[in-house]
Amino acid sequence: MTTLAGPATDVFGSTTLRRWNTVCRVLFALLAVGVVATNRPGGSTYAALALLGGVVLCYAVVQRFPDHPFVRPQVYLSVLVVALGGLAYLRGNYAALFMVTLPHYWMFGQTPRTSMAFLGLATAGTLVGCVLREDGWSAEFFSETVVSTLIVVAVGVLIGLWARSVVAQSEERARLIDELERTQAQLSEAHQRQGAADERERMAREIHDTLAQGFASIIVLAEAARAGLDPASGRSERQLRSIEATARENLAEARELVGSAQGPGPGRMAAGSVAQTLRRTVERFAEDTGLVVEAELEDLACDQQTRIALLRCTQESLANVRKHARATTVGVVLARHAAGVELEVTDDGTGFVVEDSAGFGLDGMRKRLAELGGRLTVTSSVGDGTRVLASVPLPSPASEESGAGA
Secondary structure (H helix, E strand, C coil), rough: CCCCCHHHHHCCCCHHHHHHHHHHHHHHHHHHHHHHHHHHCCCCHHHHHHHHHHHHHHHHHHHCCCCCCEEEEEEEHHHHHHHHHHHHCCCCHHHHHHHHHHHHHHHHCCHHHHHHHHHHHHHHHHHHHHHHHHHHCCHHHHHHHHHHHHHHHHHHHHHHHHHHHHHHHHHHHHHHHHHHHHHHHHHHHHHHHHHHHHHHHHHHHHHHHHHHHHHHHHHHHHHHHHCEEEEEEHHHHHHHHHHHHHHHHHHHHHHHHHHHCCCCCCCCCCEEHHHHHHHHHHHHHHHHHCCCCEEEECCCCCCHHHHHHHHHHHHHHHHHHHHHHHCEEEEEEEEECCEEEEEEEEEEECCCHHHHHCCHHHHHHHHHHHHHCEEEEECCCCCCEEEEEEEECCCCCHHCCCCCHH
16 A cells, blocks of 8 residues: 655655755744734634644654654544544634645655544544534634635545546656666676676687697697607707696686586586696796696695685796896795685795886785685785785685585
């Protein structure tokens, strides 16, 4: 059932409601002036002002606390009924108050039945007050008071019912508009997901047709070059083996990326050990650079996206050590903590001022980890080496076991 009460804030906008309240205050003030101007000072005038003051006070409370559980609009309507009957008995401009407050029955009535009931009580109260004032019925009283009052009430009922139907239609339109907006948002989100899936598929084709093919060619060329080398040239053979191994690893990663670009799935997101992947990268780095690498890699399982993120952070950190650090010792630690997995890469190199670094590598690592809910912390100073800490949240072992059991 449509509600117009205090509900009144559900019907009118805040600006319209403020204007309506301002108008009501002005009309109440004019009614008070009219009571004073049209009646001589005395007990009846003071009683009429008291009744009008009670109506104004109740209206102000309902207006100030529309959602308070102890402030009921029915209380205000009850006070209004009593005030109308009392003003009719005291000759206190009850007709003007009736006209001013006629919309209130529809604003503060919870249902049409409630509004009609209070309007009927107000009508009966004014008529009873008038009868008591006139000491009985008369033809003049019936024609001037009863008929005019009933006409006003009938017009008010018709206007109120019409207003409720308009409000109900407005609320229905608002509901339909809200549903339409939600549907449009869902459709836009679906289009975005489809666009992202199409872009992943396009990137997968590009990786397959360019990088993967290039790595495969490098492997073939490295194998052919190593087969034609003089066995005595050990350094060249080691370099070619390193090229071949690196190309094979990158080819495997490219193929994995091609599979993951088609979207998440049970086969593509299968858990695996990231330690083995990082160990190959660290060993290759130590072999190529001759640096001392101390690695502590905990054998833990994580999804493919996390595995790739940790691998890229390791590769980028070791590449920075190779190019800039001039270090002699490098440390790589992979461990699981309560909040997730942490990868720490340290070196004893020259260090740098982190705030002055504008490289693409660190920014790329931060963004990659942020996509997984992780973060990157870089600590360094000139002459004291560098510490890179990457943290990624992971499900707890208990939740993984419960998920596997399910």
